Amino acid sequence: MNITDSKYSAALNNYHQKIAFAATEDMVLNMGPQHPSTHGVLRLELITDGEIVKEVIPHIGYLHRCFEKHAESLTYQQTIPFTDRLDYLASMNNSHAFVMGVERMLGIDKDIPKRVEYIRVLVCELNRIGSHLIAIGTYGIDIGAFTPFLWCFRDREHIMGMLEWASGSRMLYNYIWVGGLFYDLPVGFEERCREFVDYFKPKMVELNQLLTDNQVFINRTANIGVLPLDVAINYGCSGPMLRGSGLKWDLRRIDNYSVYPELEFDIPVGKGEMGTMGDCWDRYKVRVDEIEQSLKMIEQCLDRLQNELKRTPDFDPRAKLPRKTIPKAQDYYVRCEGAKGELGFYFMTDGKSEIPTRVKARAPSFNNLSVLPEIAKGVMIADLIAIVGSIDFVLGEVDR
Amino acid sequence: MNFEEVKLLLVEKFGANVITGEETSGLQHALLIEPDMIGQVCLELRNNTNTYFDFLSSITGVDYGTEINRFGVVYHLASIPFQTQLTLKISKENNRCLNELPSFPSITAVYGTANWHEREAYDLTGIFFEGHPDLRRILLPDDWEGYPLRKDYKNAEYYKGIKID
Numbered sequence: 001m002n003i004t005d006s007k008y009s010a011a012l013n014n015y016h017q018k019i020a021f022a023a024t025e026d027m028v029l030n031m032g033p034q035h036p037s038t039h040g041v042l043r044l045e046l047i048t049d050g051e052i053v054k055e056v057i058p059h060i061g062y063l064h065r066c067f068e069k070h071a072e073s074l075t076y077q078q079t080i081p082f083t084d085r086l087d088y089l090a091s092m093n094n095s096h097a098f099v100m101g102v103e104r105m106l107g108i109d110k111d112i113p114k115r116v117e118y119i120r121v122l123v124c125e126l127n128r129i130g131s132h133l134i135a136i137g138t139y140g141i142d143i144g145a146f147t148p149f150l151w152c153f154r155d156r157e158h159i160m161g162m163l164e165w166a167s168g169s170r171m172l173y174n175y176i177w178v179g180g181l182f183y184d185l186p187v188g189f190e191e192r193c194r195e196f197v198d199y200f201k202p203k204m205v206e207l208n209q210l211l212t213d214n215q216v217f218i219n220r221t222a223n224i225g226v227l228p229l230d231v232a233i234n235y236g237c238s239g240p241m242l243r244g245s246g247l248k249w250d251l252r253r254i255d256n257y258s259v260y261p262e263l264e265f266d267i268p269v270g271k272g273e274m275g276t277m278g279d280c281w282d283r284y285k286v287r288v289d290e291i292e293q294s295l296k297m298i299e300q301c302l303d304r305l306q307n308e309l310k311r312t313p314d315f316d317p318r319a320k321l322p323r324k325t326i327p328k329a330q331d332y333y334v335r336c337e338g339a340k341g342e343l344g345f346y347f348m349t350d351g352k353s354e355i356p357t358r359v360k361a362r363a364p365s366f367n368n369l370s371v372l373p374e375i376a377k378g379v380m381i382a383d384l385i386a387i388v389g390s391i392d393f394v395l396g397e398v399d400r
Numbered sequence: 401m402n403f404e405e406v407k408l409l410l411v412e413k414f415g416a417n418v419i420t421g422e423e424t425s426g427l428q429h430a431l432l433i434e435p436d437m438i439g440q441v442c443l444e445l446r447n448n449t450n451t452y453f454d455f456l457s458s459i460t461g462v463d464y465g466t467e468i469n470r471f472g473v474v475y476h477l478a479s480i481p482f483q484t485q486l487t488l489k490i491s492k493e494n495n496r497c498l499n500e501l502p503s504f505p506s507i508t509a510v511y512g513t514a515n516w517h518e519r520e521a522y523d524l525t526g527i528f529f530e531g532h533p534d535l536r537r538i539l540l541p542d543d544w545e546g547y548p549l550r551k552d553y554k555n556a557e558y559y560k561g562i563k564i565d
Binding site: 012104233235249357360 | 426427430458460476480516536538
């Protein structure tokens with residue numbers, strides 16, 4: 001049936017008119033979908049006046065994989081591999097959030113063994129480092145520094161290797177299950193992980209010398225793309241994006257989920273050291289500092305996993321797996337701190353089947369990207385690249 | 401401010417009709433709001449110094465099934481200063497005719513987050529938001545037919561003459 005009511009097509013017509021007008025008055029420039037600095041398939045339509053960007057119109061959806069449709073036709077356990085593909089750079093964090101929501105609805109979240117919880121946090125923090133390393137490395141390459149990219153990927157490779165050892169897969173792990181884990185950590189993982197931490201710490205110092213304090217890098221990022229705190233909150237920005245604007249808001253501390261209350265860590269925030277608070281450099285610096293905090297958390301997890309929660313021959317990470325995953329009828333919104341920000345899942349269940357009636361994924365990158373037209377008004381085209389890079393979105397999560 | 405206090409505050413400000421019900425059986429409680437009032441309710445909850453729900457986490461468009469023909473929108477608010485969360489729900493009956501989409505007021509004027517989230521709800525569940533500045537499809541192409549997250553949606557067989565397997 002054709003839709004005839006004009007109010008449903010008014011917005012589309014307005015958009016076409018705007019582009020047609022801009023094509024004669026100004027210039028319309030397409031960035032993407034196949035542009036190296038858009039980090040995936042994102043198309044930015046720029047209305048430019050010379051070198052100045054008058055307006056940015058993001059077009060997303062090139063990587064839409066119907067996550068929500070899949071999630072409402074599959075059981076919870078079957079949906080976990082799909083959550084891995086949301087933010088594919090930090091898959092562990094996605095599964096952790098999803099699984100936590102299901103466990104709370106089932107009421108088994110308090111029965112999960114401590115060792116399982118610590119392993120979950122350990123792999124999540126490892127994955128967070130991996131994700132931030134990509135953010136930093138590719139940000140360098142956007143600005144024109146090639147070396148940090150290679151260094152970051154070299155170090156990330158160790159993390160990928162370790163997580164592959166644990167789960168059998170390099171990026172899309174399906175490791176965290178409802179009620180437990182796929183497997184216990186392989187024998188020798190804790191020692192190998194400790195070696196990595198010792199190896200990686202001096203590498204971070206090197207990386208800071210190369211990029212963080214680099215005058216060219218500072219000139220390209222300081223005072224660029226300033227995101228004021230009120231705008232950040234209004235647009236639902238979260239994670240390093242919100243903390244870069246100076247607010248200490250980290251759901252690991254606010255919600256105190258999993259074993260995070262037992263771990264000691266700081267929440268780095270942007271201070272405007274090189275320019276204005278909330279500029280690109282601040283957002284970059286928050287990620288660098290978060291890597292250090294994640295390393296701290298990993299060490300604490302390893303301490304416990306090697307001492308009081310040591311592996312025992314009879315430990316079964318699948319012992320608490322529920323036979324039937326049927327939560328009672330309710331709506332539940334779970335949120336947790338993914339690598340990019342507040343990752344939320346909203347479940348609607350009918351209490352009768354193992355398949356939810358509606359699942360909504362609240363992706364942090366989706367919200368972080370939505371602020372781009374606001375902060376990119378009136379910047380130079382070259383600076384737009386710096387802003388886009390500093391948002392650090394993953395299109396798998398934006399498009400879902 | 402807890403759930404009961406928020407309820408009292410809204411009734412005091414807008415009258416008893418503003419709240420049409422509540423859901424308190426699950427882990428998280430939800431307030432059912434009169435659909436036409438949602439914009440004012442959100443503005444009040446955001447600006448009131450006792451609530452400060454300044455962060456909109458997400459907006460979910462929901463199709464409640466083909467039997468009851470009801471469409472709804474769920475708002476998840478969070479307060480950064482008070483570290484609290486609140487769920488608001490609005491819903492309306494609709495005959496599923498594609499020329500008469502269920503229509504709710506837009507809250508883009510209150511929260512910037514709502515802009516893309518409402519576009520997504522429009523795109524996937526076919527809910528129209530009155531007063532939205534730019535209500536185009538966001539994830540699917542502009543010429544897509546139908547709304548995939550509706551319960552009566554039939555998978556398209558062709559897109560622009562290309563067979564979909």
